[in-house]
Amino acid sequence: xxxxxxxxxxxxxxxxxxxLKTLRGRKAIICVGGGSMKRFGFLGRAKSYLEEAGxxxxxxxxxxxxxxxxxxxxxxxxxxxxxxxxxxxxGGGSPIDAAKAMWIKYEHPECTFEDMCKVFALPELRQKAHxxxxxxxxxxxxxxxxxxxxxxxxxxxxxxxxxxGITPDVAIVDPDLAETMPKKLVAHTGMDAMxxxxxxxxxxxxxxxxxxxxxRAMTLIKENLVASYHEDKEKGDDMxxxxxxxxxQCLAGIAFSSASLGIVHxxxxxxxxxxxxxxxxxxxxxxxxxxxxxxxxxxxxDARAAERYAFIADYLGIGGAGQKEKxxxxxxxxxxxxxxxxxxxxxxxxxRDSFPAEQGFVPETVFLERLHDIAWNAIGDxxxxxxxxxxxxxxxxxxxxxxxxxxxxxxxTDVDF
Numbered sequence: 001x002x003x004x005x006x007x008x009x010x011x012x013x014x015x016x017x018x019x020l021k022t023l024r025g026r027k028a029i030i031c032v033g034g035g036s037m038k039r040f041g042f043l044g045r046a047k048s049y050l051e052e053a054g055x056x057x058x059x060x061x062x063x064x065x066x067x068x069x070x071x072x073x074x075x076x077x078x079x080x081x082x083x084x085x086x087x088x089x090x091g092g093g094s095p096i097d098a099a100k101a102m103w104i105k106y107e108h109p110e111c112t113f114e115d116m117c118k119v120f121a122l123p124e125l126r127q128k129a130h131x132x133x134x135x136x137x138x139x140x141x142x143x144x145x146x147x148x149x150x151x152x153x154x155x156x157x158x159x160x161x162x163x164x165g166i167t168p169d170v171a172i173v174d175p176d177l178a179e180t181m182p183k184k185l186v187a188h189t190g191m192d193a194m195x196x197x198x199x200x201x202x203x204x205x206x207x208x209x210x211x212x213x214x215x216r217a218m219t220l221i222k223e224n225l226v227a228s229y230h231e232d233k234e235k236g237d238d239m240x241x242x243x244x245x246x247x248x249q250c251l252a253g254i255a256f257s258s259a260s261l262g263i264v265h266x267x268x269x270x271x272x273x274x275x276x277x278x279x280x281x282x283x284x285x286x287x288x289x290x291x292x293x294x295x296x297x298x299x300x301x302d303a304r305a306a307e308r309y310a311f312i313a314d315y316l317g318i319g320g321a322g323q324k325e326k327x328x329x330x331x332x333x334x335x336x337x338x339x340x341x342x343x344x345x346x347x348x349x350x351x352r353d354s355f356p357a358e359q360g361f362v363p364e365t366v367f368l369e370r371l372h373d374i375a376w377n378a379i380g381d382x383x384x385x386x387x388x389x390x391x392x393x394x395x396x397x398x399x400x401x402x403x404x405x406x407x408x409x410x411x412x413t414d415v416d417f
Contacts, residue, residue: 004209004258005164007133007144007171012247016174017042020049020088023132023170028055028086029079031099033063037090037136040180046090046134058082060102063091066151066158066273066281067098069113076105079129088132090177092189093140093149093284096133100148100166103131113150113159119382122163132170136177138228138245139189139285141196141253143171149284151273158269158284160382167257173250175243179233184354186242187341188285190225193217193249194334195288199262200255202299202308203386207259214255215315220248222316222333226340262388264288264295266381267406270374271347280352280361289343290350293331294408297415298389300327305388346412367410375402 011019028050030043037043043059050057060075079087079102087106089099104116107125116122133143142148148161181189197217200210227241268287275282299305306323313319313326318333320326338345344356347367351357378384379391379402391398401417408415 002205002207003164004207005146005167006254006257007168009169010144010171010173010250012173012250014174014176014243016172017045017134017176018049019170019172020046020132021053023050023053023055023086025055025085025130027058027082027084028088029058029060029082029084031060031063031075031087031089031095031102033091033095034065036180037177042090042136042177046088050086050088055086058084063095063098065094067094068151068153071098072101072105072113072150075099075102079103079106080109083128085129086132087129088134090134090136092135092137093142096135096140096142097148097150100131100142101150101161103129104161104166113152116161117159119162119385120164122165125165126169130169131166132172133168134172134174134177135246135250137181137185137189138178138242138249139192141193141249141256143168143173144250144253145257147257149269153273153276156274156276157377158272160269162260162382171250173246175239175246178246179239179242181242183229186229186245187343188283188289188354189249190221190228190245190285191289191292191337191341191343192285193245193252194221194225194337195264195292196249196252196256196261197221198292198296198312199264200252200259201312202305202388203256203259203262204388205259205386210255210259213251214259217248217252217255218312218316220244220251224248226337229341260386261383262295262299262386263378263384263391263402264291265383266378266387267291267295267409269381269383270378274370274374275362275366278361278363278366282347282350283354286343286350286354289334289338289341290345290347291409293334294405294415296327296331296334298405298417299387302388347410349412364410371403371406372399375399375406378402378406
């Protein structure tokens with residue numbers, strides 16, 4: 001038996017933030033990130049709408065990018081003190097993901113972080129609070145998913161929490177919030193969304209219910225992402241492409257929340273923070289953008305995956321004379337999008353500012369020293385479970401394959417294995 005889970009309600013379109021007025025409860029706590037939501041007035045509006053709904057409101061501010069286990073535990077303690085019956089997370093993936101993990105700890109104080117990371121094994125939630133997510137970026141789609149990503153900085157590893165229970169009760173997809181994104185964030189979150197859609201479509205858990213939103217998301221992203229990257233509200237652009245991307249990323253999230261993902265995300269999770277001691281992170285969406293073409297070539301050795309990648313090429317109008325050419329054309333299209341979005345093609349060329357550089361911030365010697373552990377951890381990531389080509393940590397040949405794939409992602413070399 002399979003399962004397809006979404007929020008009970010998704011409010012979308014310009015001005016959808018006002019749906020916060022419809023929530024019913026005594027107390028709401030808002031979880032928010034580094035300041036843009038306050039700066040652009042959305043935090044104040046959200047607080048006003050919740051107060052208009054008759055609730056006492058508290059705020060947890062300053063949730064960092066790539067939220068830590070410490071942030072989660074501190075936030076849960078604040079929730080325990082305030083006792084909200086609504087948790088409202090506003091922002092990009094980081095504050096929403098952090099709030100989901102805080103919610104687990106608030107509902108079940110006995111849960112350790114290790115308990116949270118057990119795949120689809122959480123105790124029942126909603127004994128104390130319900131959850132509303134308001135997305136401000138067009139990529140993670142965490143407002144509709146059963147996933148949360150939390151970073152253990154002591155280990156330098158991002159861990160996915162996966163359980164249908166953390167799917168928000170209410171999602172608000174208001175493009176007004178996304179119109180404030182800087183260009184670099186538009187690029188990275190957009191390619192994250194494209195990766196979600198493609199990985200969901202080829203996942204071993206894909207179904208009729210997940211294929212439809214995945215394919216529609218791919219179409220909208222292909223047609224709108226690059227245009228969205230160049231739109232500028234201050235210059236008077238109508239922001240149609242940016243608004244459409246906000247819907248597209250949500251559709252991709254609906255797809256992957258029930259179909260899960262694959263090793264593009266496994267690799268992105270395990271390389272994102274592992275080089276932090278060298279002064280920078282590999283931003284999640286940029287990592288996905290760099291790795292996706294390599295993983296398509298790797299997974300295409302699986303007959304079902306190859307058939308599905310070729311279908312994507314046909315569906316998007318890329319075409320090709322045969323299956324192999326169609327897959328090559330799909331890879332070329334994605335690499336071309338990276339070029340247009342100023343995203344490098346390999347870790348070696350990933351600069352501290354995330355833009356292409358002749359020599360990136362990760363030295364070759366350091367990458368090679370850490371390669372085995374990164375490969376082993378990537379295979380152990382929850383997203384690997386639904387990758388088209390099965391990989392196991394206890395199989396030395398599989399670990400070696402992952403090492404070869406990661407090397408291709410470092411040096412930007414072809415994948416023919």
